[in-house]
Amino acid sequence: MRRVLVAGNWKMHKTPSEARVWFAELKRLLPPLESEAAVLPAYPMLPAAKEVLSGTQVAYGAQDVSPHREGAYTGEVSARMLSDLGCRYAIVGHSERRRYHGETDALVAEKAKRLLEEGITPILCVGEPLEVRERGEALPYTLDQLLASLNGVEPNAPERLVIAYE
Incomplete structure (x- = not known):
């Protein structure tokens, strides 16, 4: 356990x-x-x-982490850089990144993949906005968000990630 x-x-x-x-x-x-x-x-x-x-x-x-492995992406920090610094975890999908930076579930999935490639445990944040909660649709919204944020992530990855409900 x-x-x-x-x-x-x-x-x-x-x-x-x-x-x-x-x-x-x-x-x-x-x-x-x-x-x-x-x-x-x-x-x-x-x-x-x-x-x-x-x-x-x-x-x-x-x-946070860049979805790119490396390249000309000003201001970005790659999973490889984080690995070199000894990071064990990195947050992806935080509600503030989704809200203020327009990050999508697909982008979150790419970030999670980069972290897993470098042996870093993603802390995948999921959660519903207030208006969704008030409509009583929190569970389906959050489950859809979780599944979409894991789209394309290797099947055994859930053993190597943390889910944080915001």
């Missing part, structure tokens, strides 16, 4: 200097864990996470 994962998405909070201090304090205060724990800071904090959290029970990961 899988262990429980408790993951914190930092969103766009803290500077790299603040993050380094926070990671060091976490490392100092961390009791033995029975569940998996991960922090998901913004990209600039990942090198500090690697440096400070290596050897602890706290994994770290990214808040």
Whole structure:
């Protein structure tokens, strides 16, 4: 049976200097864990996470990933780059990325595939907008979103991903 994962998405909070201090304090205060724990800071904090959290029970990961393996994609960060930084997890399909950046289920599936190719566990976010919930259609909406976000992902991948209901 899988262990429980408790993951914190930092969103766009803290500077790299603040993050380094926070990671060091976490490392100092961390009791033995029975569940998996991960922090998901913004990209600039990942090198500090690697440096400070290596050897602890706290994994770290990214808040997003490019659907492209590499190339001329200004501002994008590839799964290979995240792997090189030691990321164990990365979020895909977050409601804010879907809402503010127009990310589709098909794009989310591509991102999940890139992560799996590099041995990184996708944290696949699914969930319905308020108006769908108010109509009582949350379950079919979310199931459709989940299936579409996994379209083309290898059949054994569900063993290697995390589903987060927002």
